[in-house]
Amino acid sequence: MSSLSEKITEDPVTYKTAQSSVTCIYQAHMVGFWRNVRVLWSKNLMNHSLTVMVTSVQGDMNYCCKVDLKPWNFWNKKGYKSFEVEGNQVDVYWDFRSAKFNGGPEPSSDFYVALVSEEEVVLLLGDHKKKAFKRTKSRPSLVDAALFYKKENVFGKKSFSTRAKFHDRKKEHEIVVESSTGETDPEMLISVDGILLVKVRNLQWKFRGNQTVVVDKEPVQVFWDVYDWLFSSPGTGHGLFIFKPESGESDSSNGGTKYSNASSSSSEFCLFLYAWKLE
Structure with a gap:
């Protein structure tokens, strides 16, 4: 799959x-x-x-x-x-x-x-x-x-939202990506159910990256690529966000962030969010 x-x-x-x-x-x-x-x-x-x-x-x-x-x-x-x-x-x-x-x-x-x-x-x-x-x-x-797979194209000026269930037996979550890509100190925020989980400053240097967050006491890998937001002509490119839950339990509290290089087998589900900026 x-x-x-x-x-x-x-x-x-x-x-x-x-x-x-x-x-x-x-x-x-x-x-x-x-x-x-x-x-x-x-x-x-x-x-x-x-x-x-x-x-x-x-x-x-x-x-x-x-x-x-x-x-x-x-x-x-x-x-x-x-x-x-x-x-x-x-x-x-x-x-x-x-x-x-x-x-x-x-x-x-x-x-x-x-x-x-x-x-x-x-x-x-x-x-x-x-x-x-x-x-x-x-x-x-x-x-x-x-x-096991969800792909969504969304359009907005600064805010992009979607909903997804990372695990079959748990609730559906609201995922919101917010961006400020002005000339000074562009940044990006990713929240789940209103809880801020990812905050990236100096986005012009960190336009690609990944981080593992914890949702419902389960680790979820988050990948992003927003190069086109910053360096392409307005309205011609999209930001790509990938959310992939990992298997295994986490000791962190709900809505936390976990940094680890430990490998674990991933569950099958994967969310691809294409965020198109409107000028």
Whole structure:
């Protein structure tokens, strides 16, 4: 799975092609095998859509289902579509009639998206889970799908935020990156749930770096590269932030910072945040 993450991050991203988007990749058991399921939320001035892609066992084909979420297509806010995965029918059910999007492409609450295969809900997104099971008339999967990759493109002037769960059994966190890239003493701040965990001064000399912080008593590696913020033409480059939880327990208190060269095996999940500065 790590090779898949590496492959995706190699895809070129430019200001002209970037739009507000969130890509999540899950591992789900369906049609007899564990498969990668990519969920893409994208939004720009003209379009707002959800795309679900299921990868073949060999990894050489994607089976897709796209849902348009334009505000004037109210009847598309609840529905379902069917598509085939290697000859087997797969259904996607959704209900966004009460969904709250908070300005982003991905809803934050009051919705569901259910992927159904062989009368089993193999992937369920959103907080309206009871409504999803009632609507699909399908049983839960014996093993929950696991999120192991998230990539998000966000736009802002000085502040960039996203949400992520670093561990399946723990809560979702709000991550905020703030920057001041003026001519004198540019700096960058990274906070999680309002707790400042990373502060970098003299950013013109420290535009690339990494640090290990502690969230929910678990170590999380943070990498950053903001070269384009400082040295590229305004509006042409992005800052890249990577958040990768490590395995193992930490003795530090919640919301602390840990500096260590000790190696440990990392968990599978990884968050890539592309932060585009608007002038």
